Amino acid sequence: MTVLEIPAGSLFGLRNLPYGVFQPKDSAPRVGVRVGDWVVDLAATLGDDVFAQSTLNAFMAQGRARWTEVRRQVTELVQDGVAETAVFAVDEVTMHLPVAIADYVDFYASENHATNLGRLFRPDSEPLMPNWKHLPVGYHGRSSTVIVSGTDVVRPCGQRKPPGQSVPDFGPSRRLDIEAEMGFIVGVPTKLGETIAPDRFAEHVFGAVVVNDWSARDIQAWEYVPLGPFLGKSFATSISPWVVPLDALEAARIDTPTQDPEPLPYLRGEEKWGLDIDLVVEWNGHIVSRPPYSQMYWSPAQMLAHTTINGAAASTGDLFASGTISGREKNERGAFIELTWGGKEPVTIGDQTRTFLEDGDEISISATAPGVNGTRIGFGEVRSRILPATGGMQE
The missing domain is CATH 3.90.850.10 (Fumarylacetoacetase-like, C-terminal domain)
Structure with a gap:
């Protein structure tokens, strides 16, 4: 397990935790959350296939209670430590359109x-x-x-x-x-x-x-x-x-x-x-x-x-x-x-x-x-x- 170091003054600390769709080298796009200068693979850390998809749509459709619960889980995981294989440097991944735009x-x-x-x-x-x-x-x-x-x-x-x-x-x-x-x-x-x-x-x-x-x-x-x-x-x-x-x-x-x-x-x-x-x-x-x-x-x-x-x-x-x-x-x-x-x-x-x-x-x-x-x-x-x-x- 690795504890992510968040630089002082980072705009992407635990109070932010924005979501995106990232693609590591030689792998498929999936949903991640940004923590400091890192991207955490949510499918790998939370074990939910909704995050193994190439857009946020399925997760977003689950509603506010689910959004709040995942935010709580991610906060705890980051503080306790994340598997090293689920962490990627933000400048070493490709970012994709995070959402399949409807209208x-x-x-x-x-x-x-x-x-x-x-x-x-x-x-x-x-x-x-x-x-x-x-x-x-x-x-x-x-x-x-x-x-x-x-x-x-x-x-x-x-x-x-x-x-x-x-x-x-x-x-x-x-x-x-x-x-x-x-x-x-x-x-x-x-x-x-x-x-x-x-x-x-x-x-x-x-x-x-x-x-x-x-x-x-x-x-x-x-x-x-x-x-x-x-x-x-x-x-x-x-x-x-x-x-x-x-x-x-x-x-x-x-x-x-x-x-x-x-x-x-x-x-x-x-x-x-x-x-x-x-x-x-x-x-x-x-x-x-x-x-x-x-x-x-x-x-x-x-x-x-x-x-x-x-x-x-x-x-x-x-x-x-x-x-x-x-x-x-x-x-x-x-x-x-x-x-x-x-x-x-x-x-x-x-x-x-x-x-x-x-x-x-x-x-x-x-x-x-x-x-x-x-x-x-x-x-x-x-x-x-x-x-x-x-x-x-x-x-």
């Missing part, structure tokens, strides 16, 4: 982000649409293009119609962007016709991940009227490989900002589900933004309540993301369209400048949150590199 919904829950885009796109009108403070605005994404951190992103092609051009043309996106977000994963499903009230959030949602919802702003601008995002969003959405369980976020729970007007009754709850999470965005290794999730207007509990209020069924593996996280300050903006104010204010990256992403650029988004007794816990990072457009569509 994917992306929201637009930051008032700062929505206001900035309103000012950019509709300078002569009110920045927020009339419905924005009455419901969490969202769109239904494409689950098949959700990918794990480390997967390269190919520059998408589509129709573009720049200002002053009378007809659209076709080609690679010239305004490729990121969106720094948090995502939440459903574990316990519902039946068609059922709803999930805000205070039932923790009974259904397993945990959270960091999200980069890539956006082709020029393709999006031409296509989104009247039905909303399509090709400009559906080519890739990246998530971090570690799913932080909700139980690890107790110390991060806070009130949302004041919601005025008061939401309709189905969006109200007694429990606090604002979250004090700090994100960091790096562009080619340089920090360019620190978006604060604590300023998000709509909580994830309200997002899920709105998603299901019409009776739409929730499925194990559903992913719903917050939308771009932006703070009040310029260096807290979570999308480059905001950070560069539509491309008019380039950002300095080392000895270069950028407005939107160029081929070869690498983006990393990481996140941390308060833990108990003044500690912090980590979500890891979601990192990707931009590859040139394929299919002979390069310009």
Whole structure:
């Protein structure tokens, strides 16, 4: 047996214990939990075949009582000692997409982000649409293009119609962007016709991940009227490989900002589900933004309540993301369209400048949150590199 040493100040201590799907060399993928700089093989340590699978879905579907029990068992095992054959260095394994994604919904829950885009796109009108403070605005994404951190992103092609051009043309996106977000994963499903009230959030949602919802702003601008995002969003959405369980976020729970007007009754709850999470965005290794999730207007509990209020069924593996996280300050903006104010204010990256992403650029988004007794816990990072457009569509 081996007792795992957890470095002082580790973001992956016993108060975190995030789950992921890892693959040792010459072996099959299976479920593990991260402890410090190690991954513990749960199938080997707990003797349950639910962890010998290549996704977390079967475990997540077992429900909150089971999640709590496994968390207790893992904590005790790590403290008592784990078989050496069940422990792997985190930098010696391959991480996979942790969940078989069922549905994917992306929201637009930051008032700062929505206001900035309103000012950019509709300078002569009110920045927020009339419905924005009455419901969490969202769109239904494409689950098949959700990918794990480390997967390269190919520059998408589509129709573009720049200002002053009378007809659209076709080609690679010239305004490729990121969106720094948090995502939440459903574990316990519902039946068609059922709803999930805000205070039932923790009974259904397993945990959270960091999200980069890539956006082709020029393709999006031409296509989104009247039905909303399509090709400009559906080519890739990246998530971090570690799913932080909700139980690890107790110390991060806070009130949302004041919601005025008061939401309709189905969006109200007694429990606090604002979250004090700090994100960091790096562009080619340089920090360019620190978006604060604590300023998000709509909580994830309200997002899920709105998603299901019409009776739409929730499925194990559903992913719903917050939308771009932006703070009040310029260096807290979570999308480059905001950070560069539509491309008019380039950002300095080392000895270069950028407005939107160029081929070869690498983006990393990481996140941390308060833990108990003044500690912090980590979500890891979601990192990707931009590859040139394929299919002979390069310009």
